[in-house]
Amino acid sequence: MEHNSPTRKTLWIFAVIGVLVYALVPVIWIISLSLKKPDSIGDGSFLPTQWTLDNYTTAFKTGFFTAALRNSIGIALIATLLALVLASMAAYAITRLDFPGKTAILAGALAITMFPAISIVGGLYNVWRQIGLYDTWIGLILPYLSFSLPLSIYILAAFFREIPWDLERAAQMDGATPMQAFRRVILPLAVPGVFTAGILAFIAAWNDFLFANVLTATNASRTAPVALSYFTGASQFQQPAGAIAAGAVIVTVPILIMVLIFQRRIVSGLTAGAVKG
């Protein structure tokens, strides 16, 4: 088999360029929009003729967007952390222990992920208003958890399954309590899985619009994606497109940072130390 024939190489280059263009043009477009002056938004040129950061300053000048960013970061982080802690313990139990109802739990978890969010959001709205969770952080964290937990459990269970049971037995023989064995031996080895699950949970919480739109009302808990839709132009007759684009770029940044930080840990593979010879 010839791997590096010239035709093959050129084909690859074209394919890669094609994918890059397809993926990046919308992003660049949004960035370009966010750097245009409000009156030149519709001028039809792909790159701004006059560069300006006005849109970013307006985005931050409106108090509700900064508040929304704070809410977004807080809610997404808390939801992610809770999901990871609960999911890692649940996944560990599911992979290591044999208990009645194990398959039921897994099936239930899977069923929840298949539940369309739109079908429960109405009911949730009423319940939340009754018990006072409407327009609070917890009111959003709870539904996010219920959707990110099953996914995290599945991902982590797959990772735990790959860890040889002998390691845990060795830890037991070495004098570790079950908790110590879990924390000092099993969890460090499942780190790539934890980060994978964490990123997915974070992105899901961060990007959510449906729950955030229905279950929030004020700056107390409104998240950034919802806040974007509240942008208005300088006057009634002006398109807020520039400000919205600026907000969209800002909202993307934290996720970008998260992925860049954890990407290496995810790629660095599972049991890099292996067990046998």
Add this chain to the structure above:
Amino acid sequence: MADIVLDSVIKRYPDGFEAVKSLNLNIADGEFMILVGPSGCGKSTALNMIAGLEDISAGELRIDGKVVNQIAPRDRDIAMVFQSYALYPHMTVRDNMAFALRLAKVPKEEVDRKVQEAADILDLNEHLARKPANLSGGQRQRVAMGRAIVRDPKAFLMDEPLSNLDAKLRVQMRSQVARIQHRLNTTTVYVTHDQTEAMTLGDRVAVMLSGVLQQVGSPMELYDHPTNLFVAGFIGSPGMNFMPATLTNGTARLPMVDVPVPAAVRERLGRQPDGRNLIVGIRPEDFEDAARVDRESRDRGVRFRAKLDLVEAMGAEYYAHFGVGANPVRSEELTELRDDVGGVEETTESGGIVAVARLSPNSQARTGEEAELWLDATKLHFFDAGSGQALTNER
């Protein structure tokens, strides 16, 4: 250091299967005990019960005189070497070895000293800062040993610790394990399916089959006086040759020759009814090229002619394979042996038994030729054809 006593220990699984059936075993302080048997014989289960990784269904396990049935593995103060080594991949060699000590809150200087000591014994000094992934198989095996040694535990448990090494390294590590055990003089229970390891390492060897302990004894005891067909066939390589025989008037009628049974052997056998069906076992080294037997020995045995199907030159000896002209003996234990152990192969040829003789390197025997062989009559092993129990063993 401590003795380990298994008192009628039983392992029964929820589905009713008994992996270990009423096992009685006394392992003395400082003794090197080998549990050996084919896969699925319950030896690893027995070891895991001593470790505390498996519950004991019935019976009593005492370590150092104390019943430990209900005590968690971490409180039994025993170290285990796993077949997979089970090194912690995210820790360096040093951390791997220090893990148990750190959990036990041993002061840092002492941890360092003990790890250093173990590293000296195992020649791991230049690897202390490396991760298991960057070590060779032999080095990983030594780290696994080191992890057990640093703790200075009451006992070592080893679960086929050498089976992942290649053949040459295994022989090397085998002697190292023996030396370390001798030096530390710590009670050791060692599980293996390899009878060579069992013979060379153990103070005593316990042979198990289907969850039942067959025989316990020193390696030579098992070799010279096996209690039944299974132990006889399992210990020794190449394995013992089995063939049907009848005993009439003090003469054993083997398929290839009639052997007058020497008085000493007859005495050990006791009175046997005439014409009784037996199975005779002959170790390969109890054959010899008739031309190479010295005058004094000659009278101890009988000569017979056999056509050699195959002669393997091993350097220090020849292995001569020849048909004995009888159908293979049928016995439950022999079937188990052949099913479970690849080592004892059934070398049938046109349906008959093939015996293996170990001949002197000076022998002129060649493949395909007929040769005169000699058989030492004093070394015959007799077994009951029905029960498989040894008849020569009443001592």
